[in-house]
Amino acid sequence: MNKRRTALGGIAALCVAAVSFAQPAAAQTQRTVLGQEYVPTIWVDPDGCEHWVMDDGAEGYMSPHVNRQGIPVCRRGNVCGVMNSDQFFATDRYYINAANSQRLKEFFQTSTASAFIIAGHTDSRASDEYNMRLSYNRANAVAKIAKSSGARVIDVRGYGERMPRATNSTAAGMAENRRVEIICLR
Amino acid sequence: MKLMRGLLLIGAVAVVAACDNKVDKTVDRGWDSKHLSQLQAGIWVDPNGCDHWIIDDGFEGYLSQRLDKYGKPVCSGVAPPGVATGPFKKGSPVKDQI
Numbered sequence: 024m025n026k027r028r029t030a031l032g033g034i035a036a037l038c039v040a041a042v043s044f045a046q047p048a049a050a051q052t053q054r055t056v057l058g059q060e061y062v063p064t065i066w067v068d069p070d071g072c073e074h075w076v077m078d079d080g081a082e083g084y085m086s087p088h089v090n091r092q093g094i095p096v097c098r099r100g101n102v103c104g105v106m107n108s109d110q111f112f113a114t115d116r117y118y119i120n121a122a123n124s125q126r127l128k129e130f131f132q133t134s135t136a137s138a139f140i141i142a143g144h145t146d147s148r149a150s151d152e153y154n155m156r157l158s159y160n161r162a163n164a165v166a167k168i169a170k171s172s173g174a175r176v177i178d179v180r181g182y183g184e185r186m187p188r189a190t191n192s193t194a195a196g197m198a199e200n201r202r203v204e205i206i207c208l209r
Numbered sequence: 210m211k212l213m214r215g216l217l218l219i220g221a222v223a224v225v226a227a228c229d230n231k232v233d234k235t236v237d238r239g240w241d242s243k244h245l246s247q248l249q250a251g252i253w254v255d256p257n258g259c260d261h262w263i264i265d266d267g268f269e270g271y272l273s274q275r276l277d278k279y280g281k282p283v284c285s286g287v288a289p290p291g292v293a294t295g296p297f298k299k300g301s302p303v304k305d306q307i
Contacts, residue, residue: 062233062234063234064244064245064246065246066246066248066271068250068262068275070277076248076271076273077235077245079234081268081269083270085264085272085273087273087274087276089276089280094278095276095277095280137285137287138285138286140277142279175286177284177286178281182279208283
């Protein structure tokens, strides 16, 4: 029994030392890495975003699947409302009129979400700094209405022109980028 | 030199093939066997008040950050810091002692 265990231990030790991987064709030198193959699968969380997951037999491991920019890889978002800025705001303004305010109130009162994140965006015209401020002011205007209708707002952000949804080289694309996103959390 | 490298590579592949510890990390084996995509999560709130998905899958435990679509932590306030809530123990028929 003991001998067998030693033998198995030996195999296990060998297993650790056996992953070599091919480098891109440009790099001619081959590198040998001491390691063991751990291929993950994907678990999708209730928000719709992916996580790497592995079960080692006795242990489990998990980590969010983000791209190299740190943006999570999601199959569906939990963005539950995208407000077209052109319908809610005048150019360069963040005031919301009474009728639109009423529409927003109804949205927040009928939503089943337990909390909200509100993020403002602009197109790429005007300076980055200006757009950061404008988008934040617009998000804040929406958040104020949300709070007044009893919703729990956990974060308000302005991303300016930095998170475009469409191209900024066409008028239609720019219109799509001018928006306030409402993220609903269950 | 080239031959030597080739032999080493073949050797390496053979050693990997001989490994008999659990090779497929994407399934849970045993009584509570299933593919890992079936896991049921709850929320654990860290001391800063931010959410993590928590899964108690019988023998294995998993914890992974809850991020919004921009990659920021979600701090929903669903529970006080240091509290786990939701169906995170529902995924496995294997009961935990603690």
